[in-house]
Amino acid sequence: MTAPHAPAIKRFPILDPPMRPLPDGIRLRPWRDSDLPQAATLVEEAFRISAYVPVDRAIRPALVLDVLDSLTRSDHARVVESDGHVAGILMGQLPGRPGMPGARRWRALHMAWRVRAAAAAGCHVRTWREQRLFTSSHEQLRRRARTELGLELTLFLVSARHRGSGIGSILFIDYLHRLRRGGAGRFHLHTDDGCTWEYYERRGMVRIASDLITVKTRTGLRDVETYLYVGDA
Numbered sequence: 069m070t071a072p073h074a075p076a077i078k079r080f081p082i083l084d085p086p087m088r089p090l091p092d093g094i095r096l097r098p099w100r101d102s103d104l105p106q107a108a109t110l111v112e113e114a115f116r117i118s119a120y121v122p123v124d125r126a127i128r129p130a131l132v133l134d135v136l137d138s139l140t141r142s143d144h145a146r147v148v149e150s151d152g153h154v155a156g157i158l159m160g161q162l163p164g165r166p167g168m169p170g171a172r173r174w175r176a177l178h179m180a181w182r183v184r185a186a187a188a189a190g191c192h193v194r195t196w197r198e199q200r201l202f203t204s205s206h207e208q209l210r211r212r213a214r215t216e217l218g219l220e221l222t223l224f225l226v227s228a229r230h231r232g233s234g235i236g237s238i239l240f241i242d243y244l245h246r247l248r249r250g251g252a253g254r255f256h257l258h259t260d261d262g263c264t265w266e267y268y269e270r271r272g273m274v275r276i277a278s279d280l281i282t283v284k285t286r287t288g289l290r291d292v293e294t295y296l297y298v299g300d301a
């Protein structure tokens with residue numbers, strides 16, 4: 069029985085995206101290590117990480133590290149392939165999973181790329197400063213959250229030429245189903261005003277915290293609003 073004055077737990081129910089017929093040549097499959105180079109290219113296309121990395125030779129390691137950061141924090145990584153090319157990726161945490169089969173190998177790869185990235189940056193101490201600003205902003209958002217955050221959706225993107233054709237929703241629905249099957253409700257994600265955060269609001273997720281940081285890009289200073297979204301699958 070619920071105590072008479074127990075605070076109501078606020079929920080943020082997800083509205084499932086509409087299922088649309090898939091274009092020919094599209095299939096959903098598990099992540100493979102050989103997807104890493106294409107994933108790094110898609111991360112640059114979607115998030116323009118190169119703008120924050122002042123040393124040219126450090127850009128590629130920064131992109132690969134970004135993918136591996138997400139992969140090593142996830143229990144779920146799925147890819148939509150279009151005619152043999154990676155068209156979309158979603159990574160996230162799932163309840164009660166001991167980690168993905170390649171987890172140990174990915175951690176080793178992560179370490180190796182960190183060393184490569186450090187060597188590429190050399191004595192340019194500012195190389196990772198802007199990315200660290202994003203990381204500390206995310207920590208700040210989590211501290212400000214007044215609600216349970218649950219599991220994390222760590223990476224979600226679709227290649228620019230495939231956006232709007234339903235590929236993102238295939239990946240999103242697949243993740244929601246796996247969360248529900250595992251008995252998990254709450255999940256969260258970090259995003260910012262340079263990303264397609266509108267997608268999450270259309271799905272019923274709610275922005276529960278935001279922060280403002282000023283980052284140095286190759287073309288000058290830029291204010292970036294970072295956001296924390298939560299939803300109940």
Ligand SMILES: CC(C)(COP(=O)(O)OP(=O)(O)OC[C@H]1O[C@@H](n2cnc3c(N)ncnc32)[C@H](O)[C@@H]1OP(=O)(O)O)[C@@H](O)C(=O)NCCC(=O)NCCS
Pocket residue numbers: 085086114115224225226227230231232233234235236237238258259260262263264265267270
């Ligand atoms: C967010 C993202 C993954 C969605 O993938 P997608 O394949 O475009 O998603 P869908 O096609 O399934 O759905 C897009 C929604 O936008 C609408 N839309 C229509 N045309 C669109 C277009 N050209 N581009 C994007 N969305 C479009 C669709 O109607 C759909 O809304 P609905 O499901 O309510 O009908 C994709 O936009 C993306 O990669 N953005 C850049 C990376 C990013 O910001 N990631 C998320 C933040 S971390």
